[in-house]
Amino acid sequence: MGTIKFFADSTCDLPPEWIEKYDIGIVPLYVTFGDATYRDGVDLQVPELYDQVAATGRLPKTAAPSPADFIAAFSPYVAEGRSIIYISLSSELSSTYQNALIAAEEFPVGQVHVFDSLNLSSGIGLQVMKAVRAAEDGKSAADILALLEAVRSQVETEFVIDSLDYLYKGGRCSGMQNLVGSLLRIRPVIKVIDGKMTPAYKVRGSREKAMDQLLQNALARIPEMDNDLIFITHSLADEDAVQLKAALAVATQAREIAISNAGCVISSHCGAKTIGILFTKSIPQ
Template sequence: MGAIKIFADSTCDLPPAWIQKYDIGIVPLYVTFGENNYRDGVDLNTPQLYDKVDATGRLPKTAAPSPADFIQAFSPFIQAGRQILYISLSSELSSTYQNALIAATEFAEGQVKVFDSLNLSSGIGLQVMKAVRAAEDGKSVAEIVALLDAVRPRVETEFVIDSLDYLYKGGRCSGMQNLVGSLLRIRPVIKVIDGKMTPAYKIRGSREKALDQLLDNALSRIPEMDNDLIFITHSLADEDAVHLQKALQSKTGAREVAVSNAGCVISSHCGAKTIGILYTKSLD
């Protein structure tokens, strides 16, 4: 057990086996249907989320962990004499970061460091894994934060959303846009820019065409890629994820191309069959 405990929240979408293997603390966000609150990944998984949306015809609300949630999660490790580095969901998307900062003030100075990933999903996970490996190498919290400061703007996050339905349910597109988009088979592509989910462009046509475009975009950046770790993150698109994984593994020569499943919070905003490729650009 190292002196530094790395924390993230449930939106980091790291594989559960990795969370266990690398002793990563996870603070779940909340998903709310009516008066019922569920902890993302604890009380509710993604297939169950979609079942509830189908049954109610409505999307849930999502909420950040409270400062008290963070204090409860951090306290046992502080009491054990460890320092905590928490890497949060983008402050542009949620109050999660601010609530963690509030919680950090309840501990002695230097015991809890909160770092804003300015990203989501495994765009956070990439930064968490950089921190984990740096901690294993004996780096201090300050040294790890300096590394993350350099890595953060180099994270590339690009998702293809398969249907406009969840964007419509969430009030992010009109009924007419949803109808026309469905008729023309339009799939929006979302990128994370300056910590925000930003519509990048639209792909019209088959899903295969959309996946090919997503893959081509990533492959065009091979000279810039950090070939340590690439993620394919998806919401109930297992076959497509494996296809992209094999293609990226053979063409990039990356040390690891990993597949991860999007949790409830990410899935509730994007919908089923959403899939993305996430990687960092090299620091060199």
């Protein structure tokens, strides 16, 4: 057992086997359909989410963990005398970070560190894994937090959204935009910039064309990649993820290329068949 316990929330989209292997604590966000509230990844899985959306025609609401949730998660490890580093969903997207800060105030000063990833999905997961591996190398909490500060701005997060339906249901585009987009087969591409989901561009035409554009954008950044870890994260797009992984394995020198599944909170905002490539650039010396 290490002296540092790492936490993330359910939006980090790390593979479950990694969460278990590296003893990463996960604090789930909430997904609410009507009067029923579920913990992301605990009480509700992505296929069930899509079934409920199809049945109701409405997207669920999502909510951050409360300060009490964080206190309950952190307390057993604080009692063991361990330092905690929690790497959160972007503060620009959720109150999750702020609620964790409130919780941290309930513990001795310096024992619970709350770090804002300014990212989402496996853009958080990349930062978690950097921290985990630094701890394995014997780095202190202070060293790891300094590393995270350096890595955060180097994370590249880009997703192709397969349909405008979920953006429309979520109020992020109009009915006319949804109709025209569907007729023209327009697929928006989202990047994370300064902690916010930002429309980067749109691809018109087949899904294969959109996938190829996503791949080419990543390949163009090969000289900048740190060659440590690349994530392909998706929501029910398994075959596409496998194809992207194969292409990246041929073209890059990455030590590891991992496929991960987007959880319920991420999927509820983007919809089925969303897929992204996420990596970190080398830290400037």
